Amino acid sequence: MPATIRDVAAEAGVSVATVSRVASGGDYPIGAETKAKVLAAIERLNYRPNGMAKGLTQRNSRLVGVVAPDMSNPYYPEITRGIEDVATARGYQVLSCSTDRDPGRARSSIDALLAKRVAALAVIGGGDEVVLPDGDLEAYGTEVVMIGRATRRFSTVRVENAEAGQEVGRHLLALGHRSIGFVAGHRGSSASDERLRGLRRALKDAGVEHRSDQVANGDYTEAGGYDATRRLMHASAPPSAIFAASDRMAIGALAALRDMQLRVPDDVALVGFDDIPMAEYLRPALTTVSVSAHRLGTEAMGLLLDGTGRPRRPQHLRVRTRMVIRESCGARRT
Amino acid sequence: MPATIRDVAAEAGVSVATVSRVASGGDYPIGAETKAKVLAAIERLNYRPNGMAKGLTQRNSRLVGVVAPDMSNPYYPEITRGIEDVATARGYQVLSCSTDRDPGRARSSIDALLAKRVAALAVIGGGDEVVLPDGDLEAYGTEVVMIGRATRRFSTVRVENAEAGQEVGRHLLALGHRSIGFVAGHRGSSASDERLRGLRRALKDAGVEHRSDQVANGDYTEAGGYDATRRLMHASAPPSAIFAASDRMAIGALAALRDMQLRVPDDVALVGFDDIPMAEYLRPALTTVSVSAHRLGTEAMGLLLDGTGRPRRPQHLRVRTRMVIRESCGARRT
DNA sequence: CTGAAAGCGCTTACAG
DNA sequence: CTGAAAGCGCTTACAG
Incomplete structure (x- = not known):
């Protein structure tokens, strides 16, 4: 059994109230001598106030x-x-x-x-x-x-997902891309939805339309990104750029493109999201969106x-x- | 204020002891009718026993x-x-x-x-x-x-780090490698030490010696793996294979080798550790050690x-x- | 089967 | 500045 406040009080020869006050370390006035005694007893007994009891009384x-x-x-x-x-x-x-x-x-x-x-x-x-x-x-x-x-x-x-998506869209547009595939996260992910919305806003502002077959679900995993990318690239009019809603999916995309003998960025441009530590160490190094x-x-x-x-x-x-x-x-x- | 056990007792017209017994759901014998009343009261008051109080009394x-x-x-x-x-x-x-x-x-x-x-x-x-x-x-x-x-x-x-390291060593030896660089984790990491020890055991068993300049610290990060690999490859007799104590460091190694115009595995073989999800999606896909x-x-x-x-x-x-x-x-x- | 009561280890008015 | 006492919300012998 660990030492309780009563043990400390007995050891120091004071009341439990006093022990409580010095142990809690507030600014309640305590005599210097008393305080020293209590502190010594705490030290000696290795007293550590019981958090559950504290929580109960303090209602926190x-x-x-x-x-x-x-x-x-x-x-x-x-x-x-x-x-x-x-x-x-x-x-x-x-x-x-x-x-x-x-x-x-x-x-x-x-x-x-x-x-x-x-x-x-x-x-x-x-x-x-x-x-x-x-x-x-x-x-x-x-x-x-x-x-x-x-x-x-x-x-x-x-x-600020939508804003980020829009920025990626504008960037890709400026690079000359007009057909941009989107690798989405799992169904119902609002983050993914917002990023897509931003991308579409940028495209719309540029007068470019975005079709639903330019979106493929990637489930936020490497495997999902891999498969989604293959689907995107097998469409009748494959995109010249891919925006993945996460870096992990982008890594899957990178593998898929490599396996299809497509070079990144020469044949297909790729952008991820998250800026995970290894994004910088992929080859090609991954362009992405950093969020803290x-x-x-x-x-x-x-x-x-x-x-x-x-x-x-x-x-x-x-x-x-x-x-x-x-x-x-x-x-x-x- | 949330409902307490007294509230429930009052609501159900029983003692707190009884409420405690049905709320705790043990096999303490309770009259069926009493139990029903208590359960109803708990439901009505949305009673959820206070974990701190429970912890205090049960000493757990x-x-x-x-x-x-x-x-x-x-x-x-x-x-x-x-x-x-x-x-x-x-x-x-x-x-x-x-x-x-x-x-x-x-x-x-x-x-x-x-x-x-x-x-x-x-x-x-x-x-x-x-x-x-x-x-x-x-x-x-x-x-x-x-x-x-x-x-x-x-x-x-x-x-089983040492065993795993030994297995990697044997594998690499079987592939013909005689000079194997080791990218270590941060200083004092016993996991890294053990993996190195295993590698060395395999080498020793094959009559191959391993020098200290064939080990470089990589700090368990991509950046560390990158730098360590460069150091390893700049040695007077660069290794033909690299064993990194983590996949993240292996990714750094992969980037370093690529940047040095060295092909993996043709010029330098590479093995990681951990089998993180993306290991399979790197190109070349990473040979590694899986630990759950x-x-x-x-x-x-x-x-x-x-x-x-x-x-x-x-x-x-x-x-x-x-x-x-x-x-x-x-x-x-x- | 049910309840009254002591107790878990603290804090905090309240009184001095 | 210090302490006695009530109370936080439960559980658990103990008695019936």
């Missing part, structure tokens, strides 16, 4: 919950890392769950998190598998932020744990992207 | 802590995902922390985790930045498992949460690897 678990589709997809842990960084700086810890895009798993994760009385909850991903029981959230005083998903009910932090996943996390936590403790009205933040031009789009001849 | 937080160097490196979240899967199946949740290989951060993470009274603790990574206060662990009854790090004090789950990070996590949790609740003596598990032969090693002509 100091826990923030994170729910993401799948923590084994690098994008989510990176956001979570951002969340962790600001959370720990504020004395919170993160409890994370994967839903696998399954509503059932999502529901039980949320339940477990609410049972643990998380002070804040971040829901990552544009899917709709997570449904939040708003009555309970209010009762528990749990602040919520959605990352990458649109809603008015809660605060949101989102990537870490930043999404820090911004989100900033919204939740702003220190006031007062629930505010939902806020909506947007995180900028930055296009990184390397070799695969053909803008830079190698 | 139902929390497992995970400490890893950096959750933004995909390898760790994947292990963590394995941990999560078995943890949630057993009614636990995971609290995760990144240390950035900084002893200070590690210390405060461990402290925070112990304060939360985690029932179990998994320490991931071969580094030594994490030091565990054994006295406290015993007092708290916290079970510990180290993933990827050798120790007798706690249970461990480790990858997810499995490391499930095995580790299996050791901790075995349901007996009784602390056992440390157990030591080893997880097999599997060499995946693709194009980059030259075994399969493309």
Whole structure:
């Protein structure tokens, strides 16, 4: 059994109230001598206040919950890392769950998190598998932020996907491309939809139309990107450029094009999305769009744990992207 | 304020003890009618037992802590995902922390985790930045498992790195290579050390010696792999094959070789480690060693949460690897 | 089968 | 500046 506050009180010869006050380290006035005694006792007994008891009395678990589709997809842990960084700086810890895009798993994760009385909850991903029981959230005083998903009910932090898609479109148009294939993420991904919308806006502004057979689903995986690219290239009028909604799919596209004996960027230009670390080390180096996943996390936590403790009205933040031009789009001849 | 057990008791017209018993869902005998009333009240009030209170009385937080160097490196979240899967199946949740290989951060993470009274603790990574206060662990009854790090004090789950390295060595020898460069992970990485040891054993068995200038540090990153490869190739007698201790470094190596106008595998053979999803989609497709990070996590949790609740003596598990032969090693002509 | 009561380890008015 | 006591929301012997 670890030492409790009573043990420390006995050891120091003071009341538990006093121990509590020095252990918590607030600015409650304590006699210098008393404080020293208590500190010594804490040290001697290796006392570490029980977080559950603290949470219970203070009505604050100091826990923030994170729910993401799948923590084994690098994008989510990176956001979570951002969340962790600001959370720990504020004395919170993160409890994370994967839903696998399954509503059932999502529901039980949320339940477990609410049972643990998380002070804040971040829901990552544009899917709709997570449904939040708003009555309970209010009762528990749990602040919520959605990352990458649109809603008015809660605060949101989102990537400027449409703007980025538009920028990619304009870039490719400027390079002379008029037929641009789009490798989409999985069905229902709002991020992918928005990127496509941006691309189409750019094309429309240039008077170029975009057909539905110029879009193929790639499921956000290398394999999906590979297959989608083959489908795109086997159309009656294959595109001269491909925009993949993620770098992982772009890597699949690169393999597919290579296997079809097509050179990138000479025969087909390629642009990805995310700017994962290895994008720079592909050959040709991948032109892509950089988004700071870490930043999404820090911004989100900033919204939740702003220190006031007062629930505010939902806020909506947007995180900028930055296009990184390397070799695969053909803008830079190698 | 969310409904408490008293609210439910009042609503159902029974004692809190009774509510506790039906809410906990054990096999404690309860009258059918009473049970129905309580269940109805729980439903009506949307009662969800407070996890902190439960934890406090039951002396079990139902929390497992995970400490890893950096959750933004995909390898760790994947292990963590394995941990999560078995943890949630057993009614636990995971609290995760990144240390950035900084002893200070590690210390405060461990402290925070112990304060939360985690029932179990998994320490991931071969580094030594994490030091565990054994006295406290015993007092708290916290079970510990180290993933990827050798120790007798706690249970461990480790990858058969040396065996894998040896297998790679033999494979490369069989292909005729006599000079094999090794791209190592960061300094002090036991995984990297073990893989190198295995490689050297294979070489030694074949009567081939391996010099220290045939090893270059690559820090487990693409950039590190790139630079290390250049250094290796600039030696007086450049290797005919390169074994990188991670796929990410292998990708850097691939770029470096390409930039040096060297063809893989014709001029230089290349083997990675990890078998990340995109290894198959590189061109040439990467020959590598597959390790199930997810499995490391499930095995580790299996050791901790075995349901007996009784602390056992440390157990030591080893997880097999599997060499995946693709194009980059030259075994399969493309 | 059901309930009253003590207790888990803290915090925090309240009184002095 | 210090302490006694109530209370946070549960569980669990113990008694009936």
